[in-house]
Amino acid sequence: MIEVILLSASHLMKRLSVFYTTPAFVAGILLLNLRPFVDKLFATHYFNSSEIVLTGTVNLITFIPECMVLSVSYAIQSLTSRHLDRQDGTGYLLSGLMLALVTMIPLLCYMCFNPVFFLRLVAENVPTDVQSLAFFRLRMVGCLFQCLIFCLRGFYSAYRNNRIFFSVIALSLIIHCLCNQLFLSGSWLIAPLGIQGMGLSYCIAMLFGLAIYTEQFLNDAQSLSVFRPRLRQYYQLLRFCLPLTFHGIIDHIGTTLIFTCTGNHFGLLPLASLHLVSSIQGISPGAGFGLTALTEVSRTYAKNSRLARRRGEFILLTGSAILGLFGLIMSTFAAPVLKLMVPDNLALQQASLLPLQLTMFSLFLHVGCQIVLKILQAIDQTVASVTINLSFIYGFRVPLLLCLGSIPNASIQTVLLILIAEKCLKLSAMVIYWRRKLSVSPQKASLKAAPSPA
Secondary structure, three states, X not given: OHHHHHHHHHHHOOOOOOOOOHHHHHHHHHHHHHHHHHHHHHHHHHOOHHHHHHHHHHHHHHHHHHHHHHHHHHHHHHHHHHOOOOOOOOHHHHHHHHHHHHHHHHHHHHHHHOHHHHHHHHOOOOOOOHHHHHHHHHHHHHHHHHHHHHHHHHHHHHOOOHHHHHHHHHHHHHHHHHHHHHHHHOEOOEOOOOHHHHXXXXXXXXXXXXXXXXXXXXXXXXXXXXXXXXXXXXXXXXXXXXXXXXXXXXXXXXXXXXXXXXXXXXOXXXXXXXXXXHHHHHOOOHHHHHHHHHHHHHHHHOOOHHHHHHHHHXXXXXXXXHHHHHHHHHHHOHHHHHHHHOOOOHHHHHHHHHXXXXXXXXXHHHHHHHHHHHHHHHOOOHHHHHHHHHHHHHHHXXXXXXXXXXXXXXOHHHHHHHHHHHHHHHHHHHHHHHHHHHXXXXXXXXXXXXXXXX
16 A cells, blocks of 8 residues: 555656656645744734634735736736747736736736725724834735735646645745744744734745745746747637636625625624634645646646547536545544634634535535646636636625525525535536537637737
8 A cells, every 4th residue: 555655656756747746736835824823813813803803804804916927927828838848938928927017017006005995895893003004015915925926836836836836835934924923922032012022023925935936936947948928818808707707706606695695694603713714724735736737637628628528527617526535534624623722712623623614525526626727728718617616606606695595594504505515516617618619619619719910
């Protein structure tokens, strides 16, 4: 058994393997998902409830600009993967960086000049003292660095560069933790900086990550044959990322409605339970398999649509099976996990036990939806993937959530069953659409995906 595991691991590390990038993607996404937990630990240890509310509010505010540039990152990754053999492949990165700078600099500067307006827009009771506003502005500067990292990350993911993807996330997280400890506790010649210290540590960590990517790109610039971006490349990027940006914002609103309806109908304890279960599910690195699918399917789709379909199916089944098994194990040990997460709150542990078991048991559906969304985007079906996802959110999930009051004996378990049913139906619809799209006319699909002459 051990020999089989070692043999499988060695196969994954071979560069020709479909899953060559997966370990780095999964580990990197796992560390990325742990960052909010790290901030929460520091905030609860050093500050009171008002500063904790401030950090959560700023996270909500920065979601929209990060969502916009993350869509650009996915576009860079997919389009670059299809044109690795062309001399102007770096044009997608440079055009993406230009789009990010042109949109983010004015937006983030406006937010820095009007911090009170944006903070009060999200939460009325958020603190607006000098240190809180300094924290807000520092987070906006760090957000700009993070957005540029997103673009470079998408480019190097297309080239299957495992080392830089994982190392930047890991090192920036370590630096973020060390700087938080230094600036909040005070050491050597540095006095405690308060809440603005967390903002400064975030800036330093993001700047460090950006410096690593920049140094790598400057070293690779000569071998990559850097060319000025063309108008066609700007158009292709916008055609890919605009639907994803719209989708990210509208999807976020639909997710917020889950918590709003739960709190309105069932009260504070079930709402706290749902937040806890959601945070545990958020650690799942299913997006790592989604990034693998985006790279691998994009690389093969322009040349052979049938091979792209087989690779997509293989990644979907493997990713869903691996993380589904992980979810099954987590559901078995749900009680110890909750005891570790909230050791001093027995009522919350009991209220979260069954919801966590249901969520972890259906984790394979959640991961499957993440992977198929990226597969559809990789085969030029971005609008279709967005349409299918939002149709089930606002045509199935939201109406049922709004009708919770009329459902007999409804509870938080009812909410989770609605979400499970939605994922099951959505995953089935996306898989059916994907298979039909590639099986109707593989030759036409291949010709359509082929790059046009420069």
